[in-house]
Amino acid sequence: MPSKNIKYGLIGSNGRLGTEVINVLNEKKYIQVLSYNLDEEIVEDRPDLLIDCSLPAAFNSTVSLVQKYKCPLIMAVTGLEPEQLNKLKQLSRTVPVVQSYNFSTGIQVLLKLTELAYEKLGDWDIEITETHHRFKKDKPSGTAKMISGVLKGKDTNISSLRLGNIAGDHTISFGGLGEVLSISHSATSRRTFAEGIFLTVEFIIKKKNGYYSFTDVVFNK
C-alpha cells in the first residue's frame, strides 16, 4: 500500500518518462507540488522529495533545488557525466540519493538471476541477445552491457536486433551439452520505469543520507 500524502517535485515533467511518472504517482495518491521544465518552475508546496526525469543539461538546476529543499533525490536521467555522478555522491552525504539508468524491476531481477546462473553454469556457452526499435542507433544496448558485466572476465557474444518499435527485449542463454537455460526480459511499455520510480519513492523516504542504486531498492538493502 502506498504511503500517504507524499508530496513530490518533478524535474522534466513534460517528457515521455515524466508524463508516465505523473500518471503512476497520481494513481498512488501522491501529490505533485513542484514542476520544473527548462526555465519554467511551478511550486505549490514544499516537496518531500525530488525526481529528475529530464536531461543532463538540467543537472545544476536539480542540484540547486535539492539544496534548497534539503530533500531526497531520485535521479533517473541517462547519460550523466562522471563529474555529475561525483557531484551526486557528494550530495548524498546530506540527503539520500538513488541513481540508476534503468528503473525496471524485472531487469534488476534478471541481473541477479544471471549472477546465480553464471556461478553454476559458468563453463557453458553463453549468448546475449537484445532487440530494440529501429530508431535505436547504439549497439549493443546499455542494458546488454550491464548483463555482460555480470559475467566477470568472460568475453560474451552479444547479438543486436533492430525491429519495428520494440521497447526492449533482452535474453541471456546458457547452453550445455543436452540442455539450454535462458533468462528473458521484455519491456512492454514505459510504465514499467514509472512503477520502478514509485518503488524508489517508498524506499527513499525511509532513508537517511546515502548513495543508492535501483538494485538496492529492489533487493531492499
Place this chain on the structure above:
Amino acid sequence: MPSKNIKYGLIGSNGRLGTEVINVLNEKKYIQVLSYNLDEEIVEDRPDLLIDCSLPAAFNSTVSLVQKYKCPLIMAVTGLEPEQLNKLKQLSRTVPVVQSYNFSTGIQVLLKLTELAYEKLGDWDIEITETHHRFKKDKPSGTAKMISGVLKGKDTNISSLRLGNIAGDHTISFGGLGEVLSISHSATSRRTFAEGIFLTVEFIIKKKNGYYSFTDVVFNK
C-alpha cells in the same frame, strides 16, 4: 577434471538412459566393472559405486548389491514407491545415497532462479508452460509440478503443449505492468541426464553415509 580409475557398476545398462550413461562415463575414463540387466549379472571387479537407471522392479536386487559391496548408490529410477524411498533412506545410514527423478543441471538452476524471482515478483502474474513429445500422456509434466511447487501456496496455471518429439521444454513467466521476465529450460537430448549422473559420481565418492538429492549435488552442499 574427472577423478581417475573410478570403477562403477550399472543396473539397467541396456536401457536408453543406461546406454547414454556408459557413453558419458567412458569418455571420462571411468571403468565399468559390473553390469546388471534383469537376471543377467556380469561382474569383473569390485565397484567403487553403483548406479541404478533401471525400473522399480529391480529395486530389491539393487539394494542387495549395495549391501554386498558396501558402496555408494546413485538412484535414477523414476516412479519409486514411498516404501522404496524409505528403504533408500535406511540404506543411507551406512552408505551415501543420491536419489533424484531429474538429473538435469539446468532444471536445478531453473528451480533455484524461480525461487529467487518469486521472492521479488511474487505479486506479478505467473504462468508455467511445458512442451513435450506427443507420446507423453500425463499432463502437466512432473517437472512443471516441481516448478509450481516452488511457488508456495500460489495456485499457478500450467499450459501443456504436445508437439512432435520434443524432449522437454519448460518456461515460467512473471508478468508485471509493463514488463515480463521469463526463465526457460530446453532439454535437447538425453545426454544431459547422463552428464548429471557424472557430476553425481564426483560428488558421491567424496561423501560419507547420508541421503542426498541432485539439488545437493548441483549446489554442492
Place this chain on the structure above:
Amino acid sequence: MPSKNIKYGLIGSNGRLGTEVINVLNEKKYIQVLSYNLDEEIVEDRPDLLIDCSLPAAFNSTVSLVQKYKCPLIMAVTGLEPEQLNKLKQLSRTVPVVQSYNFSTGIQVLLKLTELAYEKLGDWDIEITETHHRFKKDKPSGTAKMISGVLKGKDTNISSLRLGNIAGDHTISFGGLGEVLSISHSATSRRTFAEGIFLTVEFIIKKKNGYYSFTDVVFNK
C-alpha cells in the same frame, strides 16, 4: 506514398483507437473534417470517407452519416450484432465498405501463412498459444479463434496465458517427428491497428461499392 488531400470523418474520435488513428492519419497529411462522439458532431467540410472506431451503440448514427455523404465506410467497431453486419452489407451495394475486427497487417499475414503451412503439415501436431494482459477476461482470444478457424475441421488445443499488460501475442506451432515450425505475432502497440486503417483508406478510396474485409486490403483483391 499517401494519397493527397484526403478528407476524413471519424466516429469515436475520443476513444483509444480513435486517438491513435488521428495521430497516424495526420502524419500522412490527411485532413480530419468531421468528428463524432456521442451526441457531439463537428463538421468542417464534406468527408471523402468515414471511419468508425466507436461502439456498437453509435451504429445507427454512422449509417445515417454514410447515407448523408454517400461516401466509403471503414467499420472498425468490435462486437457488432448479426443484423448490424447485414445492414452493412446492404449499405455496401451503394458505397464501398471495409469491415474487420482486427486491422493488424501482421495478423492477416499470419492467417495466410497458417493456411499454407496447414496444407503441407496438416498431419503434424498443432498447438495455438495466446498471451494477453491480466484484464482480458475472455479465453481464448477472438484472434486465436480466427487462427483455429483456418484449420478446417481440426480440433486444436489453445493455451491462454494472462500476463501483466501484454497487448497480444499469438503463436501457432506445427510439430513433426524431429522438427517444429512456429509462426508468431506480437502486437507491441495500438498503433499497429491505426496503421492498418491507413492502408484501408488507401484501398477504399479507389473502390466502387462492395463489401470487403481487411484480408482483401492486405492481399489487395
Place this chain on the structure above:
Amino acid sequence: MPSKNIKYGLIGSNGRLGTEVINVLNEKKYIQVLSYNLDEEIVEDRPDLLIDCSLPAAFNSTVSLVQKYKCPLIMAVTGLEPEQLNKLKQLSRTVPVVQSYNFSTGIQVLLKLTELAYEKLGDWDIEITETHHRFKKDKPSGTAKMISGVLKGKDTNISSLRLGNIAGDHTISFGGLGEVLSISHSATSRRTFAEGIFLTVEFIIKKKNGYYSFTDVVFNK
C-alpha cells in the same frame, strides 16, 4: 501409406544420417538390398532406387552405380563441387535425380512462408537468427543463407548463436511499427532429415527422368 516392396540401395549406410535413414525406411517396410561404404559393397538384389548419404569423395562410385542399375538417385551429400552438380544434371536426362542440402520438410515450408511474408511485409525491418551447437565453425549457417536468399536484393542482418549441442534453430522476424511477425524452425533430431528422404522416395519412384529439388518434393511439383 508407404509404397510396398520398395528395394533401395544406400551409399554411406554407416554414417550418422545413413543409420537414421535405415531406421526410418525399415519402419516403412522398405527393403535394403544394397549397401556401399568406402570400398565395401554388399548387393543382395537389384535396387529400385539409390540414396547417397555419404561424402563428396564417393561421388564417382555413386554415379557408376546409378549407370549400372539405371535407377533414380536421391543425392543427400553436402558440399558437392559445381562440376559434381553438373554431372548430376547430365545424369538426370536419363534417370530422375533429387538433390538437396537439407531434407527437412519444415525448412521448406519456412522458406515458402518467408517468400509470402516478404511479399507483404517487404518494407518492414527483417532479422534472421540461427542457433547451432558449439562445434559448428561456419557462420552464418547454410540454411540461414537460404532464408536470406529468398529476400531478393535485401541485405539482411543474420545473428549467429552457438550454444551447447543444439541441432539447428532458425528464425526470421519482420518488425513493423507496433507489431512483429516471426517464423521459426527448430530441428530436434536428425530423424527429420530421414523422414524427408522417405518422402523423396515416394516422390521419385513416380517420376521419369528430370532434375528435382526437395522443394519440388514438398510442394509436389
